[in-house]
Amino acid sequence: MTRATLLFILLLTGTVTVRAQHFGKLVQKTPGIVSYTLRESFSKDVPGTLDKIKAWGITDIEFSSLFGKTATELRALLDQRGLNCSSYGVSYDAIDQKPDSILQNAKVLGVKYIRIGSIPHQTKATPELIQKAADVFNRFGKQAKEKGFMFCYHNHGFEFQPYENGTLFDFLLKQTNPDYVGYEMDVTWTFLPGQDPAVLLAKYPKRFRLMHLKDVEKGVAHSDKGGMANAQSVVLGTGQIDWPAVLKAARKSSVDHFYIEDESRAAEEQVPQSLAYLKSL
Template identity: 80%
Template sequence: MKRITFLCCLLAGITSVSQAQPFGKLVKQTPGIVSYTMRDSFGKDVPGTLDKIKAWGITNIEFSSLFGKTASELRALLDQRGMRCSSYGVSYDAIDQKPDSILQNAKTLGVKYIRIGSIPHKGPATLDIIQKAAEVFNRFGKQAKAQGFMFCYHNHGFEFQPHGDGTLFDLLVTQTNPDLVGYEMDVTWTYLPGQDPAKLLTKYPNRFRLIHLKDVAKDVPHSDAGGMPNEKSVVLGTGQIDWPAVLKAASKSSIEYYYIEDESKAVEQQVPQSMAYLKSL
């Protein structure tokens, strides 16, 4: 009996040590996933999709839609599976015009971050658009902080228009209060407009809090459009992004959560491959 007890304790210790090991040298924890990656599956079966994601070893999700559920219903489904929503994506108009309902949903979901994916625009970014956005971000950021949340803006490419000695994105960063407004880097929508994601992370090490890990096929040209055909979203490490450089810079920044974002229709094959790549680094 003593020998059996000893072996059980030994096995438990091995399991504990294994679980404590880092995910990879450059990504310390198992990355999360953006709900948009599984948008088609979530649109048909939310519980089944959560089970599928958890089977990949992912328990942290950034939701940009509730997929027909209330915030409380989605929270219950996550809790049942030992999963969490750490970031809640909403629209620019929502934070500007109905902040109270956004904050209530965020509280129900138990998130730490509230983010928006872009600023409404019909053409290139302008000084007026960026200055107005800075005002909206500071105002909502103050409301979010009062409720215990951090607001983040997810760049979408068009913000990198030249301005002065830098870009309009630089202006947005300088005109927003660092205590109230953080940023979520979309690596592809930083790289395609001609920016170096690693250098931008190094330039603003304390402003980025979240990051979308998304790669782009090698034949996609540079553009600030913030869009590409779905099939051009490829397995991490097989496209144009220098991931070791990006992740090394990210590890020295204030980024807390990493999320895999795959816009392709082959996500069920590609996401596990992307995770394997990250773990190998």
């Protein structure tokens, strides 16, 4: 009996199974993408943009807007292409003032996560602002969990103001119930305020559920403003982020989904390059 014949028999009998092919050695599953990356394309042609994403081999999307579609219409377009919306991004005011509508849309979209991108603020973060947000997060997070979803907060940089023996971000984590509130790490908005994303992941290994993979051009100064010029959002691996360190830490954490977020006007050219870099790691 040849080795090939023996393997065929073992497969038929279920004695051995074939492991699914991995995307890469360090990033084992093809990362998703944030709809904001292709915001201009989505605003003009949702079906065509979805086709573009599928052609890149990406099937997982985090939508930060419905782009003029109802949740039902968008879900139908995704289903037609075998695509999945795993995370639904909404506003702070929405989870605070119209949670039922958000939860209904999330159900239709079939998501696992609901997230917001920042806490509204006019000045630097304060303990009072963070505590108020924590109360909103805990309340909505409980409502979300009761419906089968996980709520996540996406850090935006300004939360890393020094406070007590750490930062206001540490304070926010302490004030939020881990059963109801998870976090989405934006790697650039963690790095630019002076934090080490890998260290933060190791410090809170069970709090981060989602991650935005975004790099920043070399030479850009540290800042907690949570913004940069579009041209400063560069191909992963060509900027300032130590991706091997970050991704190794993420693999030891509770991060469930990785999404490429490229804010550049050249995102359509850069995303395939970022995918190739991640696959090479």
